[in-house]
Amino acid sequence: MDSASQKSEWMPKLAAHALEHGITGLSLRPLARAAGTSDRMLIYHFGNKEQLIADLLAFIAADLTQNLTTALPPGPSTSRVACLTEVAGLMRNPAMRPYTQLWFDILAEAARGQSAHAQTSAAIMAGFVGWIRSRLPADDPDPEGCAAHLLVLVEGMVMMDAAGQPEVADAALAAYSG
Amino acid sequence: MDSASQKSEWMPKLAAHALEHGITGLSLRPLARAAGTSDRMLIYHFGNKEQLIADLLAFIAADLTQNLTTALPPGPSTSRVACLTEVAGLMRNPAMRPYTQLWFDILAEAARGQSAHAQTSAAIMAGFVGWIRSRLPADDPDPEGCAAHLLVLVEGMVMMDAAGQPEVADAALAAYSG
DNA sequence: AAATGAATGTAGCACTCGCTACAAGGGCTT
DNA sequence: AAGCCCTTGTAGCGAGTGCTACATTCATTT
Numbered sequence: 001m002d003s004a005s006q007k008s009e010w011m012p013k014l015a016a017h018a019l020e021h022g023i024t025g026l027s028l029r030p031l032a033r034a035a036g037t038s039d040r041m042l043i044y045h046f047g048n049k050e051q052l053i054a055d056l057l058a059f060i061a062a063d064l065t066q067n068l069t070t071a072l073p074p075g076p077s078t079s080r081v082a083c084l085t086e087v088a089g090l091m092r093n094p095a096m097r098p099y100t101q102l103w104f105d106i107l108a109e110a111a112r113g114q115s116a117h118a119q120t121s122a123a124i125m126a127g128f129v130g131w132i133r134s135r136l137p138a139d140d141p142d143p144e145g146c147a148a149h150l151l152v153l154v155e156g157m158v159m160m161d162a163a164g165q166p167e168v169a170d171a172a173l174a175a176y177s178g
Numbered sequence: 179m180d181s182a183s184q185k186s187e188w189m190p191k192l193a194a195h196a197l198e199h200g201i202t203g204l205s206l207r208p209l210a211r212a213a214g215t216s217d218r219m220l221i222y223h224f225g226n227k228e229q230l231i232a233d234l235l236a237f238i239a240a241d242l243t244q245n246l247t248t249a250l251p252p253g254p255s256t257s258r259v260a261c262l263t264e265v266a267g268l269m270r271n272p273a274m275r276p277y278t279q280l281w282f283d284i285l286a287e288a289a290r291g292q293s294a295h296a297q298t299s300a301a302i303m304a305g306f307v308g309w310i311r312s313r314l315p316a317d318d319p320d321p322e323g324c325a326a327h328l329l330v331l332v333e334g335m336v337m338m339d340a341a342g343q344p345e346v347a348d349a350a351l352a353a354y355s356g
Numbered sequence: 357a358a359a360t361g362a363a364t365g366t367a368g369c370a371c372t373c374g375c376t377a378c379a380a381g382g383g384c385t386t
Numbered sequence: 387a388a389g390c391c392c393t394t395g396t397a398g399c400g401a402g403t404g405c406t407a408c409a410t411t412c413a414t415t416t
Binding site for chain 1: 200202203278279282283285286288289290296297299300302303304307320322323324326327329330331332333334335337338340341342343345346347349350352353354356
């Protein structure tokens with residue numbers, strides 16, 4: 001078995017472990033155990049921990065975008081409010097929680113200037129703003145500004161959920177819709 | 179010198195170190211060095227690391243609220259847009275960056291259900307929403323909903339800054355104001 | 357003066373961390 | 387069959403972790 005196929009067998013299990021436990025305190029030995037191998041092998045195939053995490057995040061990001069499009073097939077919404085409701089409903093769904101938790105891990109390190117994660121987080125947000133723009137009504141007068149506005153709202157709501165204040169997120173959604 | 183005054187001498191230096199390096203990977207020996215003492219003494223006076231961090235966060239929270247009221251003295255804004263502009267300007271200010279970084283540390287652990295930090299984060303957000311409500315124009319028809327809406331917007335913008343996408347935050351602000 | 361108790365330095369324990377040296381297995385070519 | 391290289395297991399290194407046992411200093415109390 002060559003190196004590439006070995007990695008691709010490990011990837012789903014590695015990703016599941018990272019999604020459950022985060023990447024901040026991630027250590028090789030339990031991670032390897034979760035994939036049915038040893039830290040020795042992970043280092044051998046990925047080079048070092050940093051590269052392993054980079055590959056892992058790339059894999060998870062791809063997995064996430066697929067899940068998103070499956071859950072919410074592309075196509076414009078009927079209004080800005082409808083678009084916000086759909087996107088917020090998806091991003092705040094409990095099924096998204098592992099991704100959200102990982103997202104805050106990445107964000108915390110990006111905020112401290114950890115360059116690899118800063119690039120990752122910027123790329124993820126850039127992808128999201130484009131995704132929301134593509135879902136706006138086709139006749140929206142300011143798709144760019146509106147997409148930014150909606151993303152900021154959605155991510156703010158996700159933060160409120162994580163902070164244990166979902167009522168604040170609900171109230172914000174109601175204030176925008178009403 | 180009794181234990182209380184010993185702690186209060188350490189506190190500013192401990193807080194400065196925590197604000198600079200975060201609390202996620204915080205270890206006692208460098209922290210003690212920053213305060214001019216030893217890990218041995220920190221444990222002796224605080225009991226254990228968990229209690230030390232709890233005390234530290236309480237100290238920093240008090241410090242932050244004082245800084246906020248100094249920077250933006252209380253009193254209602256002239257409009258919702260003015261309120262958002264003022265609050266966002268304050269929270270996105272580079273001077274707030276250490277606090278923001280620490281905030282994302284807390285949030286990441288709260289999102290994973292670490293109960294101490296979950297309570298802390300909920301309390302901080304509850305304080306903020308009340309603070310914003312007190313700054314809204316006195317005749318606002320829906321102070322509660324509007325305060326929630328503005329907090330979600332501001333925190334979303336702070337997140338975009340941390341994620342390396344300040345343009346998205348700016349665009350969202352413009353979209354709300356315009 | 358003797359005794360008590362709080363405060364602090366020194367040294368270390370038991371553990372985990374990322375990573376590596378070494379050797380052995382196993383399939384390949386020559 | 388001989389040599390070779392990719393892969394893997396075993397064991398361990400050096401550093402760092404929170405925390406503690408022990409001994410000592412020093413001020414206060416009796």
